[in-house]
Amino acid sequence: MKLLITLDFPPQIGGIQKYLFSIVTYQYNKGDYVFVSGIRNTSENYPEVNAKLRFFNSIFNRINRKCSLLKLIFPYYRLCKEQKECLSVECGNIYAAFVPWMLSTVTNQQYRIYTYGTELLSLFETSIKAKLLRKILYKAEALYTLGIHSEKLLRRLNVFQPVLINPPRIVLPPLKYCKKKNKSKFTTILSVGRLVRHKGHESLIRAIAILNKNKHYRVIIAGNGPLLSKLLTLSKTLGLEDTVFIKNNLSDEQLYREFITADIFIHPSLETEDGIEGFGIVLLEAMAFKLPVIASNSGGIPEVLLNGSCGILVRPGNIDDIVQSVRNIEKNKVLSRTLVNKAYAHLVANYVWK
Numbered sequence: 001m002k003l004l005i006t007l008d009f010p011p012q013i014g015g016i017q018k019y020l021f022s023i024v025t026y027q028y029n030k031g032d033y034v035f036v037s038g039i040r041n042t043s044e045n046y047p048e049v050n051a052k053l054r055f056f057n058s059i060f061n062r063i064n065r066k067c068s069l070l071k072l073i074f075p076y077y078r079l080c081k082e083q084k085e086c087l088s089v090e091c092g093n094i095y096a097a098f099v100p101w102m103l104s105t106v107t108n109q110q111y112r113i114y115t116y117g118t119e120l121l122s123l124f125e126t127s128i129k130a131k132l133l134r135k136i137l138y139k140a141e142a143l144y145t146l147g148i149h150s151e152k153l154l155r156r157l158n159v160f161q162p163v164l165i166n167p168p169r170i171v172l173p174p175l176k177y178c179k180k181k182n183k184s185k186f187t188t189i190l191s192v193g194r195l196v197r198h199k200g201h202e203s204l205i206r207a208i209a210i211l212n213k214n215k216h217y218r219v220i221i222a223g224n225g226p227l228l229s230k231l232l233t234l235s236k237t238l239g240l241e242d243t244v245f246i247k248n249n250l251s252d253e254q255l256y257r258e259f260i261t262a263d264i265f266i267h268p269s270l271e272t273e274d275g276i277e278g279f280g281i282v283l284l285e286a287m288a289f290k291l292p293v294i295a296s297n298s299g300g301i302p303e304v305l306l307n308g309s310c311g312i313l314v315r316p317g318n319i320d321d322i323v324q325s326v327r328n329i330e331k332n333k334v335l336s337r338t339l340v341n342k343a344y345a346h347l348v349a350n351y352v353w354k
Contacts, residue, residue, distance in 0.1 A: 001083055002032040002051070005072065005099065006092030007065060009036045010046070013224075013249060014194065015281035016116060019146075019168045020092050024049055026169075026353050033079065035072055037096065038065030072099045080107040088112075090144075093119060094133050101136040110141035114166075117146070117278020117299055118198070120153040146279035149300035153278075168281045169353045172288055173256060186218040187330060190262035190291070192255070192282040195225030195246070198275025200268035200296060200317065202227075202234060207268075207322035209238040217243055220258050224248040259289040264329055267295035270316045280304050283311070284351050287343040292336045294325045310343035 004024060008016045024034055028051040037056045046053065054075070060067035076099050080087060089111040091097035100111035113136075123130050123137065134157065137143070142162045145151050151163050189208070193199040201221055208219050221231070221244065228246065235244040250258070259265075265286035269277040277299035284304070286293050293311030295301045305311040312328070314321035329336045 001086055002028055002088050002090065003076075003079060004028065004032075004034045004051075004090045004092060005076070005096045006034065006036055007038050007069075007096050008092050009034070009039060012039065015168075015279075016092075018170075019281060020114070021049075022169060022171075022353065023166075024051055035075065037072060038068045066095050066098075069096070069098055073103070076100070077103055077107060080109045090114065091140075094123075094136055097136050097140065101139050104139060111139075112142045112144060113137065113140045114144045115150060115154060117150050117153065117276040118274070120150065120157070120278075121274065121276060123157055147300045147303045149303060150278045167351060168279060168284060169351050170281075170284050170288060170347075171353055172348075173259075184261075186216055187264065187326075188218045188220065188262045189264045189266055189326070190220050190222070190258055190286075191266050191268065192222045192258075192285070193267070193269075195221075195223050195227040195231060196275060197227065198270045198272045198277070199223070199225075200270045201231055203270075203317050203319055203322060204266055204268045205231065205234055205238065205240065205244055207319045207326070208243060209240060210319065210323050211326055212240065212243055215243075219244045220262070221246045222250050222255060222258055255285075259285060259291065262289070262291055264326060265291040265293050266322065266326075267293065267301065268314070268316075268322060269296045269298055269301060271298045277301055284347060287347040287351075290340045290344055292329045292339050293343060294322065294329070305343070306346060310346050311339055 006020055008020055010017055010021050025048045030050045032051040034051050034053050038061055039055055040057050056068050056071040058068035058071055089100050089109055091100060091111055091113045094113055097111055097113045123134055140161055142164055143154060144164050144166045145154060146167055147165060151165060154163050191204055208217055211217055231246060235241055267280055267283060279300040283293060294314060295305060295311055296316040297313040298316045302313060312325045314325055
């Protein structure tokens, strides 16, 4: 029997939520459990999920969603005692492993942790919180990670456990989303990601200000986050209020529509002290919709794009690189088709659920 403990799960929107949901959908069976912490009991129906879903919420969620992990203590302890030797525990991130770690001396239950790029950066700090999280990490039986870049971060933390690379996989979009769109007078550029500094949206907006002298670009940034107001202000300051559109909280259906109407996908991630792109799950979706990709040469992105064979890699934060890459894709249709075809073949071979 499997048990996944997670703070990240639908109806929340995000790459990690999609990643864990797909694992539950394709690798968890009837009789398995998923404990979702920090999300209100939802009426959402998940017919594709066979495992038993339980949602745990706390009145302290407004302060910090992690507080609801405490409500898992007794259900988790009870399940460990009932199943004893036949329970396999997986934790959606390091924080979700707090309860298994805390009760490990009582239950003798081992656990595994899914790890990602940004959260691993915080473990290099010397704070009490970082020291506690490292203890939780080192106690794990094994660690899952998205790719080679995140594995290297774990090795720098001197982990001794097995590190298992378990890259994200997607389901190819239904045929109705793959129809060729009608030609438009605009070149539509799409970028998807949380509105935080290491996603690099400011570089994209500044690049568009240079490109948009002939007013034939339309930019969609799909995401939400603390930089929303700042990015809107920047767009207005640069005279791009009729060019750059930021769309929040899109459903999968709505996001598919944006992929359909896009011509180019740009993922301008940065490496900052508080964030890094461990993989870039949205790149897989762009590849699935057969969009030419421009992305930063940082974090785990080069691994996904085969070091530039499946997309154009630009220097992180380099506005001129983005500008030139967009122009190259527009002018060189052979280059665009080659990148798209190689990316799609790479996607189907390595990142699609069979």
